Every structure is written in C-alpha cells, then in structure tokens.
Amino acid sequence: MGVLMSRRQTVEKVQKQTVQEGEEEVPMGPSQPEEGSASKAAWERLQDGRGVEPEEFDRANRLTPPAFIRPQRELHDDEPLDISLEHDEMCEICEVWTAESLFPCRICSRVYHDGCLRRMGYLQNNSAVEVMETAHTETGWSCYYCDNLNLLLMEEEMYSLMETLRQCKIIPETCLMLDDFLHYKHLVHKQQFERPMGEAQEERATLQFSALDPNKKGQIKWLDFLSHESIQLLQKLLPQNSLLRLLTAKECEWACVAFPALDQDSDGFIGENECHKTRHAWFRKHQKETPSCNVSISHVGPMSESSPASSSKSQEKTLLAVEQEEARCVNWSSFLRENVAYILAACPNSAAVHLQPPA
Secondary structure: OOOOOOHHHHHHHHHHHHHHHHHHHOOOOOOOOOOOHHHHHHHHHHHHOOOOOOOOOOHHHOOOOOOOOOOOOOHHHHOOOOOOOOOOOOEOOOOOOOHHHEEEOOOOOOEEEHHHHHHHOOOOHHHHHHHHHHOOOOOOOOOOOOOOHHHHOOHHHHHHHHHHHHHOOOOOOOOEEHHHHHHHHHHHHHHHHOOOOOHHHHHHHHHHHHHHOOOOOOEEOHHHHHHHHHHHHHHHHOOHHHHHOOOOHHHHHHHHHHHHHHOOOOOOOEEHHHHHHHHHHOOHHHOOOOOOOOOOOOOOOOOOOOOOOOOHHHHHHHHHHHHHHHOOEEOHHHHHHHHHHHHHHOOOOOOOOOOOOOO
C-alpha cells in the first residue's frame, strides 16, 4: 500500500534526490579555482528564483524552502481568458486548516499560518508585526510567491534578462545608485534601438528611479530593480492577452470593482483619462500615511506631481493629453488589457512603484 506524501514532503524528497545526484556526478580530480564564488552563487539564486537568503540562516531550525517552478507559455495564451474566483482553506505549507490563525495572500488564493512562515524563514521578527497588522486589512499582504515578480518569467525569459544584466555589468544582490540605473538604461536602449536614449526618455528613467526609491535614500534595492526589469521584459515580450493570463482571480476581481465605479452612466464605457488614473490607484495601497484606496478612485492624481523633475511645461503637455484622451472611450476588455501590467507591478509588498505610470 503506497504512502500518501504531503506537498512539503514531496518537495523535500525531490530536493534531496537532486543533491545526491549532483554529488554523484562531480568528477574526481584536482579542484578548479573558483572564480567569484559569491557572485556565482548570486547568479544561481537569481536563475532559480530563490532570491536573497537571510543572513545567518539557521537551516537546522527551518523547514525546507519550496522548489519554485517557472511558468510555461502555451500556444493559446493570446486568446481571451475567463477567470473564476476560488479560495484555499488550508495552509499552503502544512496543509492544515485552522480558521482563526490563517493569513491570506492579497494576490493569490493561498493562506498561511504565521508559525509555518516563521519556520520557512519567510517571516522574520522585524516583519511579523507588520504582516499580522496588514494581512486582514484592505491593504493586504503578498505571500512569498506573489511578492517576487521575477517568478513570473519562464526559464527562457529569465535567461534573456540575465544575459542583459551580465552585458551591462550589473552585479546581482547589490543596490543601484541613480548613475548606475541611468547607465544601465542607456545601454539597454542602445542595444534595443541602436541609437542613444533621448532627453525625454532619460527624464522618464529618472522618474522611474525616484518611484523605486520611496524612502529617498538615493539608491534602489536589488529586488525592486529586479521586479521592475521583470515586468518591463514581460511587457516587451508578451501580448496583452498573454499578460492577462498572469493575473490571479483576486486581481481580476479588483478590476471588476474598479471599472463600474468609473462607469458613471453605466453604458459600459469610460474615458481614457479615467482609465489612466486607475494605474495610479493600484499603488496607493503602499502609502501608509494616507487611507487605503477604496472603490472610488476619481480623486487619484499622478504620483509624480511633486517630483523635482516636474515642470510647468510638462504640466501643460499633461493637460493637453488629458483633453485628447477624454475623446476616446474604453470598454471593459480594453480597460483590463491596458492596465494589466500595472496590476501585476503592484504585487510586491515593497513600497516601491515598480512600473511608474505616465503623468
């Protein structure tokens, strides 16, 4: 009679077998000199999607982290998609139901025990209180799957991003200053379009850096930079219908609530300006000094209005663009397709804005 194994036990068994097979394949002989072992380990963590491991990680008292599996793209991914709402009732880690102590992810249907998150190493002492306070509020909390936008990339897409980072001499798991970020953007633009980046494009890149640096420390964290580059790569490689397949049921539910609130006359259409305002609303959940975003989002304005880079000239252009946008109407399907990248970019718990909406 076979033994029924839990998801965690299955992952542990597979990982142990992988380690044993890897040890058997190591050839005997003189050891080769290691070239940048720390850097090599960082690249391997980046490719596996494991991210940065906590310092002094005590594995003796932790459960085995899950084996992340990158997604696969199908031939029919560009076809329209119907999504139904489903919610889990058991902890994703231990597969036990305890109603009073489960923490739901605001993005996916997974739920977790705080004790299981601690044993996995995903809930540290300095973040435990914050998770407990936000998990059951309108702000919500993203689990370790949804917090990492890089996990949305399939293996081939991840390889493409890694090659770009290598060519631009970006060191994994290090913070980037503004000069580093602009230098990277200049190189990527020149590789893609075979011409230098213009002044307006550099200004947008500067605004994006500011959005990725919410605490105004003059640098952006590695994971925030990685999430930004991951969502930009998805925008570049995938059609909008394929991006829609990356949305969860909860994210589609948010959009379903937002659209009727903007459709004042209930004719199934909204102005393009209102559609663009919604892009700023996805990120308002991170602003702790202001109330959480509710259904009514007509008050939401551009996030870059207070930026030093803003000028009266750019504001005039914005007003002109708004007048032009009002002439075009957007239906529900177009609304969802045009905002899908911004919905995805709002997944991480970080206060950074990983895809700065245009002003």
